[in-house]
Amino acid sequence: MDEGTGKMAQSLEDKLKNYDSPVDMLRNAEGGPYQFPIKSEFSNxxxxxxxxxxxxxxxxxxxxMTDHYMEGPDVKRLLTDLGANSFKTFGKDKAKQIVVCNEDGYMIGNSILFGLEDEKINIVNRPNAGNWVQFHAETKGYDVVVHKDERSLDSDQPxxxxxxxxxxxxxxxxxxxxxxxxxxxxxxxxxxxxxxxxxxxxxxxxxxxxxxxxxxxxxxxxxxxxxxxxxxxxxxxxxxxxxxxxxxxxxxxxGWVPSELPAIYSGESMKEYREWLPANGFEANSSLGGSMVSDNVEDYYLTPFDLGYSHIVKFDHDFIGRKALEEMKDSRDHKRKMTLIWEPEDVVRVFSSLFNEGDRYKFMDMPASHYATYPYDAVMHGGRQVGISCYPVYSSNFRRWISLCLLDPEVAEAGKELYVLWGEPDGGSAKPVVERHVQTEIRATVTDCPISTEARVTYKKWAA
Missing domain, CATH: 3.30.1360.120 (Probable tRNA modification gtpase trme; domain 1)
Structure with missing residues (x-):
């Protein structure tokens, strides 16, 4: 409901007017983690x-996942105008990870792009990247027809x-x-x-x-x-x-970050897109969680370089965000994608607090402790934040809790001891999936990304 007019919000832009800031909307959203509507376990x-x-x-x-099927003579031109990838050799029976950014070079999303035919594609993942491409296909004069096959949670159609x-x-x-x-x-x-x-x-x-x-x-x-x-x-x-x-x-x-907060919630250049996105859509109802707290939503935005996608970005064509990415590509300040191995003793301490009569720490669901669509926990060293920990999980293969992390360059080295600030400040946000709790520090050791040696060696060979 728009407080000024008394009308129901029709777009993401309308909905944002009801909050002090985009962060206020995202941190207190009712939605929890991204859902996978299949059986939770078949054995264990x-x-x-x-x-x-x-x-x-x-x-x-x-x-x-959401499927964005797009077909028409302007499909390749559409992709070229939006994607940070090169599309010189893209066509039927080719696939790639498409990366799309805003004008400032910050990530809106990434998805797997399937070349079904020379003029027919499918963009598959969470809907962030596909929605951005669909918006341009429908509003910017491209000869492209879009069919959006919604994920099952957002549709009653087969x-x-x-x-x-x-x-x-x-x-x-x-x-x-x-x-x-x-x-x-x-x-x-x-x-x-x-x-x-x-x-x-x-x-x-x-x-x-x-x-x-x-x-x-x-x-x-x-x-x-x-x-x-x-x-x-x-x-x-x-x-x-x-x-x-x-x-x-x-x-x-x-070593893949499932999703980054899309850089769409601020800026005049993104207003038209926010007005196109519905108030009941994915972007308007996603949640932001974790111990990293800032009033400025842009502090949560990430670049392709932060996420380890330097090899994907190609400056052989004009695309939205190219100028900004060219200016920042040689910076030494990009975050480095690594893995954190959480200290078992500290994790056990978190679980043991469940038996306290008083304060307890934030519950860690097994095996994935994702309680928000976008989990951003602060990684600390020497009393200051030096990175972001995201998507903590327990791995039976490594018998440890691990998380992906994006670290400042000076601490992004294997063997470095840091700590994750676990839990939200002030007892937690208004998200219904968050119980009252107190924050605690969990020691963590930096290691390579991917953590799997087999995957790390194989990916390097494939990328060569």
Missing amino acids: WRDEQEAFRKTAVLFDQSYH RKGYRFEVQGPNAWAILEQLNGGPITGFKFFGMGEINIAGRKVRALRHGMAGAPGLELFGPYGDYDLIRNAIIEAGKDHGMLLAGSKTYSTVAHES
Whole structure:
């Protein structure tokens, strides 16, 4: 409700007028962590996590991501005008991680971009990046038609397609068994087709576990047929079905930050976009949590360089944010993406406080302690903040709590001892998912990112 007019807010811009600041809206939003609407566990998340590294897992990605299908003669021009990537060789059966920024060079979002045909694409992930591209397609005169297939939580319509992922050391053997023979011709982040249960199934090759795997997709009517065939083939190779608890933790071992706060909530240049985004949409109802607190929403914005995407940004074309990124690319102040290993003794102390009669520390849900859409915890050293910790999880593969972190360069070295400020100030925000608690310090040791040696070595080889 707009306090000035008494009318219901129609856009994100309208909704922001009801708050003292964008931070006030985000920190007190009712929404909790990003949801994965699949079964939480099929066996138990400890075994499922370990199968990701030791044998193989089947992830069902059919429900939690938004698909932006776009088709038309201006598709490539649209992508070129918005993406920080190069699109010189992009087309059918190509895929890439698309990065989009605002005019100041700060991240709006990143997604996986699928080249379905030469003039047809699909942008898949949380809706931040796809919405930005859709906005330009619909309002800036591009000859592009957009079909948005909402994630299941935002729609009562059946999904347009299924999406499965087979990952782990045994993944390729399972996929070749399904195919009825060797799979050839798939380059890293290249697409093609394999045979499954009498169907030609399109697939994207990558390897979250540091070993070759495929992401499989097709019409939703084939969901049961393809899923059952994968499960049957996986029985010979120790494959486990992985639920939402496991899925919400594996990106962290692979070194991928699931989502950054989109840099859209401030600035006159973004006002038209905020007026286009609905008040009941994802961006207007996401939540911000953690011990990092600032009244200025721009303190939460990140650049592609902060997130380790220097290799993605290419200055071979004009795009929104290019000038700003060119000016900042050689700066030595970019944050460095690393991993933090949390001190077990301090984690145990947090859990033991559950048995206190008085104050307790912020609860750490197992295995992923994400209680906001965007978790930003302060990383401290010498009494000052030196970075951001995000998406803390327990990994059964490493038998430790870990988190991804973005650190100031002077402390971004393996073996460095820092601490995470855990919990929100003043007993917590108004978010209903946050209980009353007190803050505490958790010691943490910096290590490489990805933390998995297999993934780290393999990703470097693929990127070469």
